Amino acid sequence: MNAKKGVLKVFREAFANPELELTPAMVTGDIRGWDSFKNVEILLACEAEFEIRFRSKEIDRIRSIGDLIDICDEKLTAKTISKNQ
């Protein structure tokens, strides 16, 4: 699963908008209805989508869509490596 595509899927479902487009610089509040509760929903949906668990230190780093994609990407790569070992 590609992190960028997966995050886009999560956002489109969370905001019930199949046309939604994301840019890496987007932050909380940039989409109507994107508040701190939506953040929890998005993080938990990403965890379910990619079968990962965010540590609090990783959540600390998530300020924008770009940060979220990067961290999902890192975790997916780490998962693939540990599977192949």
Place this chain on the structure above:
Amino acid sequence: MKPTLTLSGILSKACHTFSDRQALEHPEGTLSYAALSDRAKTTAQKQSFRSHAVHIIAGKQSLDEYVQLWACMSSGKPFLALNPKFPEQRVLDTLSSLENAQMNAASVQELAYIISTSGSTGQPKQIPITQVQLAHYCDILQGILKIQPADKVLQLGDLSFDISTMAMMMAWPNGACLCTVPVEHVLMAPRYAQDLDITVWLSVPSVIHLASQAGLLKPNSLPHLRLAVFGGEALSYQAAKCFSEAAPNARLFNFWGPSEGCISLSHFEIDRALLNEALPTNPDLAVIPIGFPHPGVEIALQDGEILVSTDQLTSGYLNQFKLNASQFFIANGKRWYRTGDLGKLTPHHGYSYLGRIDRQIKLKGYRVELQECESALRQASGCPSVSVIPIYSDDSTPSESMICGLVGFIADADLYSNTVDQIERKLAIEKTLSALLPTYMTLDQMIFLQSMPLNVHGKIDFKALGSYLDEMV
């Protein structure tokens, strides 16, 4: 009552005794007591810090702002924390009110902080609290909670809300570590509590509702917690029960108090045996009591309103002479404050909080406590996050005579997205409500929300609910 040490003395002693222990765990890094104190000393020497009588903190919750807070408290410089979410006008009003405040230099030097609260009129009010009061508050807190140097205290409140000062005063005088969570991820608090081995939880009850709704508060999910403290708004039985199951080893406390009384003035330790039933059998427990006054605090009731008398009371709002004259008064040689909170004295659990006086309305000739409707709605829906507001008969300035009914909001993400289930649930809730409430208090409308709107302090935003209702109309 006098504190055992001055505020700067408390922090200086903590720095000396716990120098190598961790004082702050922040997303930008961690600081020991020695490092925090050193950085604060450098900050306190800067011209920009020294040139203003009151230090303004933007409220972005950066690591540097915590250093500034330590610098203020250890050097006797009062601070006022803003919030990036405050509207620009409110910031301007707050700053201009500070400039126009008629305080002499000596009285400013005695202050620990000035807190800006929104107030029911919409005009922000500035509340000065002295260093002596804050130092005394440290003694009060420690007498109740007995924080240990090994504790890790979760800091979720924004800096403009005095619950954040409470977290600092729990941790720092006692050598514990203050652990902060980024503002945009506050509702992930249970995850932080798990990963950081937090032992002391402090939050407004709305955080429990929302975290539980998101599935983050499963039974036994927070076994490391040994203390859980709630405050800032009414704590429902269901929220307390949900949290007690998530944190089976924690002592649970409900704190109450207005900012005018230096953070909190009473507390109630929740006996877990009281939370055994699915629903409270004693109606006094539908909202968890606020319990008994802190040492040195007197509480009295006048027409149901809670009045308090204590040395912990602010000297008065800045530049609000009329308001000060109406809210503060002298009786029997003591100075009292009208809190605007309604309460009653229960036979076994001290005082109970019955809601804000401005949330008591007159409907169809009857006095109605909206909080009582909310307790019934919570019970009938099984959903902890509910709210009830009045419906006004036209769109002019809301006044009591215009109230023509009540609307209940239920935050339930599953039901929100399923309109078929909503109809069935509404009927079932209405049926249960009719058995719980008198006819004149039944709801005229019931609205399902995905989540409850919260204000900048994380409490339920009743104004936003009113606007939502207006938009629907």
